[in-house]
Amino acid sequence: MRGLEIKDKILSKLIDLPTLPEVVNKVMEIANNPRSSAADMAKVISQDQALTARILKLVNSAYYGFPRRISTIAQAIVILGFRTVRDLVLNISILDMFNSKKQAGINIEALWLHNLAVAVTSKVLAKRMGYDQPDEAFTAGLLHDIGKLAMIKLFPQEYEKIVNIAQGSSRWIRDVEESFLEVDHALIGKWIADHWKFPPQLTRAIHMHHQPHLESEYPELTSIVHGADVLARIKKIGSGGDEQIPSFKKEAWIILKLKPQDLNEIYAEIDKDIEGAITFLKVIREG
Ligand SMILES: [Fe+2]
Ligand SMILES: [Fe+2]
Numbered sequence: 001m002r003g004l005e006i007k008d009k010i011l012s013k014l015i016d017l018p019t020l021p022e023v024v025n026k027v028m029e030i031a032n033n034p035r036s037s038a039a040d041m042a043k044v045i046s047q048d049q050a051l052t053a054r055i056l057k058l059v060n061s062a063y064y065g066f067p068r069r070i071s072t073i074a075q076a077i078v079i080l081g082f083r084t085v086r087d088l089v090l091n092i093s094i095l096d097m098f099n100s101k102k103q104a105g106i107n108i109e110a111l112w113l114h115n116l117a118v119a120v121t122s123k124v125l126a127k128r129m130g131y132d133q134p135d136e137a138f139t140a141g142l143l144h145d146i147g148k149l150a151m152i153k154l155f156p157q158e159y160e161k162i163v164n165i166a167q168g169s170s171r172w173i174r175d176v177e178e179s180f181l182e183v184d185h186a187l188i189g190k191w192i193a194d195h196w197k198f199p200p201q202l203t204r205a206i207h208m209h210h211q212p213h214l215e216s217e218y219p220e221l222t223s224i225v226h227g228a229d230v231l232a233r234i235k236k237i238g239s240g241g242d243e244q245i246p247s248f249k250k251e252a253w254i255i256l257k258l259k260p261q262d263l264n265e266i267y268a269e270i271d272k273d274i275e276g277a278i279t280f281l282k283v284i285r286e287g
Pocket of ligand 1: 209
């Protein structure tokens with residue numbers, strides 16, 4: 001497959017991806033509407049019993065570590081906030097969609113561990129710079145490489161070849177994607193985000209996570225995810241499909257208000273948070 005042919009193929013295959021469950025779209029609409037209330041969101045989620053049970057299991061897990069049991073969705077919304085609950089619903093349905101445990105030649109566990117490390121690191125960076133939605137940063141980190149997950153699902157053999165070449169040649173996976181597909185996973189991720197009508201800041205962060213210096217609409221969230229991707233690679237937690245360490249874009253470094261002497265502290269925070277986050281992912285994946 002080459003060039004335009006693959007682009008058309010990817011776009012037409014995207015249409016075959018199942019739509020997100022109706023409840024997810026409703027929850028995203030409610031979260032976007034300033035006039036809707038916590039009760040509106042609780043009502044929509046509560047109609048889906050399986051989803052309700054999973055959200056309650058998550059909010060009561062060690063990841064959040066609340067001292068008292070949260071027993072209703074309404075309570076979860078009050079404690080965690082609209083956007084965090086919206087993101088939980090989104091994370092659960094995306095993980096369901098891409099929950100294949102095995103793909104010959106591709107280590108999916110390592111890819112999810114990379115995604116999780118970027119999620120945790122995004123939240124750490126967000127908190128440090130005073131970004132007002134650290135849980136949103138977690139979600140953006142978790143979903144930043146969704147383009148790779150989609151390629152594994154839609155074109156397993158082709159993508160396996162790309163990963164093998166990247167790993168065997170110390171090339172960037174993005175370069176190999178570009179040379180085979182003429183697009184990279186960041187753009188494919190954007191197509192998916194559009195297809196599923198993700199919130200705009202999430203779509204931008206997914207699309208621009210390798211080029212934060214070119215992002216003008218949501219430079220903060222995009223820089224957070226970019227920086228987290230670099231740091232997670234330096235820490236070697238999981239694998240993004242190649243073993244390269246991208247350069248930390250200067251513009252992102254400035255937006256994140258980082259100083260070189262902060263890094264050791266940040267690495268220690270990542271180590272501290274990653275175990276809890278592994279539980280978070282496990283709870284979602286096991287249903
Ligand atoms: Fe990436
Ligand atoms: Fe990545």
